[in-house]
Amino acid sequence: MIESDINKRYCQSCGMPLRFDVEKYLGTNSDGSRSDEYCYYCLKDGKYIVDIPMSEMINIWIKYTDKYNEYADTAYSPKELRRILNERLPKLNRWKQKLETSNIHHQKIQDIVVYINNHLFDSLDADILSTISGLSKYHFRRVFQTVAGENIGSYIQRLRLEHIAHLLVSTDFTLNQISEQTNYQTKFSLAKAFKKHFGVSTSQYREKYKPMYDEQHAVITPEIRSILPMKVFCIEVGEKYKDELRYKLIWDRLTNYARQRNEEKSNDKFVSLSMDDPSITPIDKCRFYLGVIIDNKENDSQPGVMEVPGGRYAIFRHIGDYSLLHKFYRTIYEEWFPESKYRPQSTFSFEMYMNRPASTLKTELITDIYIPVIKK
Known part of the structure; x- marks a missing residue:
């Protein structure tokens, strides 16, 4: 049998030409x-x-x-x-089925991740989450470990303690107040879990990482506004941002995706989503996504679609080179928040890019930073 035969058929697993003659x-x-x-x-x-x-x-x-x-x-x-x-x-059939199953599993776990973010201090045992995901308990644990890179219990515990660390450095709440907000039975159980995870006590952590700011600082005035939930097709970046070519490929994929769905290309709204604070969460576990906003009316359940939660946000406008954004963030967290009547609701934030770097001078790039807030 010659592999170049017009009517060749391949094994749907290994790709070998099938030998119907033997x-x-x-x-x-x-x-x-x-x-x-x-x-x-x-x-x-x-x-x-x-x-x-x-x-x-x-x-x-x-x-x-x-x-x-x-x-x-x-x-x-x-x-x-x-x-x-x-x-x-x-x-081939075997691998197409595997890919389809993998995509379905990835979307189910992504939905669970969003659910956990929105119910972080509710009762979140694996039985409840597996039911929500539609997977069996055993299968859910295995798939979550594969997709998230850590088991479900460790993942939830880490996010909870990182949120507590965020409260320690962004508020003046006492440990009693934090334990009440986060549903820990006592401040002692919270303190014990915190020290086990971070290696220092809550007071040591607050003293070491709480931002200090100077009386002389720039004046920034955000818009405080409630927004509706938004659907975003996004791609997880991870540490790909360190590789310029791979980073560009992600943007190319997003642009192509947007063009396929929207003929009015100028209306595409590109965003980045940051789920964690890199000063608290280890870099290899920080969740960072690039995305494009899609129509909320679409019944889009494909992998990669996330929902940005609605609610009250402080919206800061930055004009200038993207490389200066980190300084702007420091001004927000070290100067504006301490003096404002608001505090960050979580470590989540997102940026919306109002113009395109390919056709805009770096000094004229406009970035709107959205940070969910609640009153102090």
Whole structure:
């Protein structure tokens, strides 16, 4: 059999050309009949023989390139075979199903992450969350660990303690007040959990990290306004911002996504979402997203769509180079908040980019910073 035959069909798992001319090379279905979709390396009695990632499947064939060539009557080099399989396997049924399942799981966990953010100090055990996600308890724990990179209990505990750290440095609340707000049974149990996580007491943490500001400072006046919830198609950035090319690719993907959905390209609103305070949360666990706002009326449940919570926000306008934003944030947190009648509601904030850097001078770039607030 020559692989270049027009009517070739591939094993829907490993990508090998199926040898219908040699029955023993075909996999078997659950009823013992020969499969017309899978080879004997991949399917036996209706079950996959091995459960491995696609990349590992490709690596196996690269290791045995000579066997592939003998079986398929080809003469590929390992490099050529890798290129071919990298193109072929994502189109095969097994891997398309895996991708669809992975996307569904990712969206379910993303929905749970949003739910946790909105109910951080409510009762949040894995049983309740698995029910909300629609996954079994066991499957939920496993999928959450895969997507989030830590188990559900550790994740919730970390977010709670990081929020408490945020309250320590952004408010003058006593430990009793914080324990009441965060539903800890006593201030002693809170203090014990805090020290175990951060390695210092709550008082030491507050003394070390509470912002200090000078009496002489710039005057900034935000707009205090309530906004409605917004849907955002977003891509998690993580540490990709350190790689200029990958960062650009994310922006290109967002731009293409927006163009496909909206013919009036000038109306596209691009945002960045920051879920954590990098001065509190370890950098490798900070959640940072770039996104584009989509129509709230759309029933869009695809992976990557998040909802920005509605509510009262302080909206600060920054005009100038993006590289100066970090100084502007310091002014907000170290000067405006201490003297205002508001405090940050959480570590969440987002930026809305009002013009495009590709067609705007750096000194004229406009960025609106949205920080959810509540009265002190």
